Each structure stands twice: as C-alpha cells, then as structure tokens.
Amino acid sequence: xxxxxxxxxxxxxxxxxxxxxxxxxxxxxxxxxxxxxxxxxxxxxxxxxxxxxxxxxxxxxxxxxxxxxxxxxxxxxxxxxxxxxxxxxxxxxxxxxxxxxxxxxxxxxxxxxxxxxxxxxxxxxxxxxxxxxxxxxxxxxxxxxxxxxxxxxxxxxxxxxxxxxxxxxxxxxxxxxxxxxxxxxxxxxxxxxxxxxxxxxxxxxxxxxxxxxxxxxxxxxxxxxxxxxxxxxxxxxxxxxxxxxxxxxxxxxxxxxxxxxxxxxxxxxxxxxxxxxxxxxxxxxxxxxxxxxxxxxxxxxxxxxxxxxxxxxxxxxxxxxxx
Numbered sequence: 001x002x003x004x005x006x007x008x009x010x011x012x013x014x015x016x017x018x019x020x021x022x023x024x025x026x027x028x029x030x031x032x033x034x035x036x037x038x039x040x041x042x043x044x045x046x047x048x049x050x051x052x053x054x055x056x057x058x059x060x061x062x063x064x065x066x067x068x069x070x071x072x073x074x075x076x077x078x079x080x081x082x083x084x085x086x087x088x089x090x091x092x093x094x095x096x097x098x099x100x101x102x103x104x105x106x107x108x109x110x111x112x113x114x115x116x117x118x119x120x121x122x123x124x125x126x127x128x129x130x131x132x133x134x135x136x137x138x139x140x141x142x143x144x145x146x147x148x149x150x151x152x153x154x155x156x157x158x159x160x161x162x163x164x165x166x167x168x169x170x171x172x173x174x175x176x177x178x179x180x181x182x183x184x185x186x187x188x189x190x191x192x193x194x195x196x197x198x199x200x201x202x203x204x205x206x207x208x209x210x211x212x213x214x215x216x217x218x219x220x221x222x223x224x225x226x227x228x229x230x231x232x233x234x235x236x237x238x239x240x241x242x243x244x245x246x247x248x249x250x251x252x253x254x255x256x257x258x259x260x261x262x263x264x265x266x267x268x269x270x271x272x273x274x275x276x277x278x279x280x281x282x283x284x285x286x287x288x289x290x291x292x293x294x295x296x297x298x299x300x301x302x303x304x305x306x307x308x309x310x311x312x313x314x315x316x317x318x319x320x321x322x323x
Contacts, residue, residue, distance in 0.1 A: 032052050036050070053083070053085070062088070065077070073121050074202045097191065099192045099226055110201070114189075115218075119245055135178060137210070138173075142273060152280075174269075185210050187209060190220050214252060223270070265311075
C-alpha cells in the first residue's frame with residue numbers, strides 16, 4: 001500500500017464513521033487523480049478521490065460539482081473534503097459508463113438523456129463562475145499538435161510553408177470558436193465520463209470546466225475519443241440537441257447549417273488538441289494506451305478538412321505528415 005493510499009484510508013474513516021470493509025480501485029484518469037470505491041459493512045459505497053495537491057486542485061472539482069447539481073445535473077455530491085491533503089469523499093454513481101453501455105439498442109435513450117442534461121447545464125450559465133475559454137487557452141491547446149503529435153510522435157517538423165498553413169488554420173478555428181455564444185463547457189462531455197444511473201446520466205471529470213463555445217460539449221459527445229458513429233447518427237443527434245437548445249432559448253444559431261459548421265470546426269480544434277494530448281500522455285507520462293486511439297482523431301480531422309474549402313490546407317498537411 002503506497003503512502004497516500006494509507007493516508008486516504010485513515011482519513012475516510014472519519015467522515016464514514018468507521019473504516020470501510022473494502023477500498024478498491026474504482027478508476028483512474030489521464031491526470032494524477034485516482035479514485036477508490038469504499039464499501040461499508042452495511043453495503044453502502046462511496047468514492048474516495050486522491051488528488052495530490054502539488055499536481056491537482058480539488059477546489060475546482062468541488063466548485064463545478066456544485067454548479068452542476070444546482071443546474072439539475074446528476075454530479076456526485078461531496079460528503080467530505082480535505083483540500084490540504086487532496087482528498088474528497090463523493091457519491092458513488094455506479095460502475096456502468098456510457099462507453100460500456102452504448103450500443104445500437106441503448107443509444108437513442110442514453111443520448112437523449114445526455115443531451116437533456118447538457119441543455120440544463122448550459123441554461124445555468126452565470127458570468128464569473130468559471131474561467132473563460134479564451135484565445136490564449138485555445139491556442140495553447142492547438143500548439144500541442146505540432147509539439148507532441150507531429151514533433152514527438154511522428155518525429156517530424158513543419159517546413160516554412162506548412163508552418164504558415166498551420167498558423168492560418170489556427171486563426172480560422174480560434175476565430176470560429178470565439179464568435180460563438182459562451183455557455184458553461186464541461187470540456188470532456190463524452191461517454192467515458194457519463195454514468196448510467198438514476199437520474200441519468202451521472203456526470204464525472206468536470207473539474208476543467210470553463211465558459212466558452214456553445215458547440216464544444218455536443219461536439220465532444222458525438223465525436224468521441226473511444227467510440228465512433230456513422231455520420232448520419234452524429235448529424236441526427238446534433239439536430240436533436242439544436243432543436244432542444246432552441247426550445248430552451250439557448251443562443252444557438254437559428255440556421256442549422258451554420259450551427260453544424262461551427263460544431264464541426266469546434267470539433268476539429270478538439271481533435272487536434274487530443275492528438276497532442278494522447279502523444280504527450282504516451283511520451284511524457286508513460287500512458288501508452290491512449291495512442292491506440294489517435295487514428296480515430298486523424299480520421300475525424302481529415303473528414304472535416306475535406307468538407308470545407310477553408311480547411312483544405314489541413315488535408316494537404318495530414319497527407320504530407322502521413323507520407
């Protein structure tokens with residue numbers, strides 16, 4: 001047993017009123033956070049989060065959890081916290097993620113629930129509660145692609161003309177993102193972070209939430225890191241979200257074709273960012289499993305680049321990189 005786990009085990013006995021019958025790994029993510037399921041003698045269970053304070057700040061998790069719950073979204077309640085040690089005791093939302101449960105039969109109902117929760121989350125937007133998804137952050141994320149995916153994973157570097165094309169592409173994507181209405185953005189609203197539970201869905205991994213482009217989370221939900229859908233289904237879910245958002249008077253574009261283009265371009269920014277992140281997780285953090293999903297994101301990026309004339313330079317750039 002490592003030293004932090006030993007400290008966590010001692011700490012949770014206080015808010016639980018007794019030492020748990022068992023403390024088993026529940027999940028781990030791409031950060032330094034770890035999660036354990038604490039089961040009591042009476043069968044009740046809770047999730048204990050271990051977030052080393054030198055790497056993670058639990059205050060963001062606690063704050064965003066409160067915002068989600070106030071919005072009517074099923075985020076875990078925080079039963080106890082020790083911010084100095086980086087420990088939280090949370091509701092247990094179960095063991096079945098959307099990623100585990102989604103198939104042809106379950107997808108319509110599960111995605112309907114996810115879209116409904118997303119609309120409630122966006123409707124709750126208030127200024128000053130979350131940091132902005134501003135130009136600096138958008139550009140820092142895009143910079144991960146040439147640094148980690150191109151430079152470290154592919155072992156290549158842009159030449160002068162490729163660098164110019166890349167900068168022009170970044171300007172287009174950033175401008176499109178910043179032109180969108182700003183709402184609460186989860187930033188990883190995807191099947192792996194949604195739990196099948198009652199009420200459905202449970203929402204996890206929200207500590208990096210910001211206020212930013214309204215299409216970001218629906219793009220994350222439908223263009224997933226670990227699960228791909230036929231284009232017709234993605235378009236259908238995007239239209240269902242757009243219709244629900246319009247009924248709720250969220251500020252989506254009144255023209256669906258313009259909304260769809262903004263969603264695709266927002267998704268492309270995310271795809272390029274994730275390619276860089278997955279390479280960084282592999283080469284810097286030793287988490288090689290993520291690299292297996294990079295072809296999915298290259299496919300997403302290529303499809304978007306081929307659909308819009310303004311993005312054609314990216315298709316040529318990807319061709320050159322793959323050669």
